[in-house]
Amino acid sequence: MDRSDVEAARARIGDRLRLTPVLDAVVDTVHGPVPVSFKLEYLQFGGSFKTRGSLNALLHSAVDASGVVIASGGNAGIAAATAAAMQGVDCAVVVPENAPAAKVAALHTLGADVVQHGTSYAEAFECATALAIERGSVQLHAYDLPDIVAGAGTTGLELDEQVPGSNSVLVAVGGGGLIAGIATGISSDRSVVGVEPQGIPTLHSALGNGSPVDVAVDSIAADSLGAKRIGDIAMSVAAAHGITSILVTDAAIVAARDYLWRHFRIAVEYGGATALAAVLSGAYVPEEGERPVVVLCGANTDPATL
Known part of the structure; x- marks a missing residue:
């Protein structure tokens, strides 16, 4: 790029x-x-800053009713949920079980489907990949897309x-x-x-x-x-x-x-x-x-x- x-x-x-x-x-x-x-x-x-990337990705992708899925320690999920709300699409966020309560609460407030899995970003990412396949959703990456x-x-x-x-x-x-x-x-x-x-x-x-x-x-x-x-x-x-x-x-x-x-x-x-x-x-x-x-x-x- x-x-x-x-x-x-x-x-x-x-x-x-x-x-x-x-x-x-x-x-x-x-x-x-x-x-x-x-x-x-x-x-x-x-x-x-992460909302910049999430919104750009959504605007540049063909996201339908199946929505988007992302793994996150918190901020990338909040950004994806914010961008998804702007675009009127569903967003599922997989966060580690030890994610800060303030970030999890923000995700719920934004209307995200919050899934808590594992104790690290890597474990959350594996779960998010499986969830995206299961739902037919577009999977966003927190930083490497x-x-x-x-x-x-x-x-x-x-x-x-x-x-x-x-x-x-x-x-x-x-x-x-x-x-x-x-x-x-x-x-x-x-x-x-x-x-x-x-x-x-x-x-x-x-x-x-x-x-x-x-x-x-x-x-x-x-x-x-x-x-x-x-x-x-x-x-x-x-x-x-x-x-x-x-x-x-x-x-x-x-x-x-x-x-x-x-x-x-x-x-x-x-x-x-x-x-x-x-x-x-x-x-x-x-x-x-x-x-x-x-x-x-x-x-x-x-x-x-x-």
């Missing part, structure tokens, strides 16, 4: 979704104050317009749909940096190995970044665009989430704070004069945990 696929997704989606805003700020890091631009993608319909990645890439097109220049873009990585989309859609002179929990190094391990490999899933951000293997599309895009990976601790992720709430009253989930964790902790040090873009990708969380 290439930028033309992302541009086609943008034309297909049109004005059905929000053009999420950018907030310029200065954050306190271990190396001192750093100017950043936050892409407030958690304000998207469905509470995360061209239409899903192209839809996510519309975020990159927006960033080129909202934050022009050569500043780096920091993106949290789970299965890699968002970072692959942004890297494909954004100007070629900008570097895109993946940020991952140390306990789920899907991209980091794949880059070191030269191809995708299974990793353990052990992080506080597992409900949104809990893929055990980077997607094939993301791996291909990472190799083509020179994407790099930074690992951060769970403690740094918790601190970043808390920082966003205390200083900006921004409430995101742990995955949504992961990219900022790299800046605050000093794992990512901007170049002189650089204002990195930090994508706050999701906010499907229980406010009581803040």
Whole structure:
């Protein structure tokens, strides 16, 4: 896939979704104050960037009365259910039995048929595949489907317009749909940096190995970044665009989430704070004069945990 696929997704989606805003700020890091631009993608319909991909996939597919099925840790399911409601089609979402209650509740509110199975995304995916075959439904993938990645890439097109220049873009990585989309859609002179929990190094391990490999899933951000293997599309895009990976601790992720709430009253989930964790902790040090873009990708969380 290439930028033309992302541009086609943008034309297909049109004005059905929000053009999420950018907030310029200065954050306190271990190396001192750093100017950043936050892409407030958690304000998207469905509470995360993933609705972009789901809606693009539905608009580009022949979905009939049998509807769609997707496996999800929560956010992809919420996105699919949101997009399905927009299009007036049924949506079944298979989530692990340990999925956060707030995300499961959101799925029910959206009218999704929620099936809880297994304790991991991989187990939920196997169940979703069988369910899609049984029902004759279109099966969406949380991150490794061209239409899903192209839809996510519309975020990159927006960033080129909202934050022009050569500043780096920091993106949290789970299965890699968002970072692959942004890297494909954004100007070629900008570097895109993946940020991952140390306990789920899907991209980091794949880059070191030269191809995708299974990793353990052990992080506080597992409900949104809990893929055990980077997607094939993301791996291909990472190799083509020179994407790099930074690992951060769970403690740094918790601190970043808390920082966003205390200083900006921004409430995101742990995955949504992961990219900022790299800046605050000093794992990512901007170049002189650089204002990195930090994508706050999701906010499907229980406010009581803040």
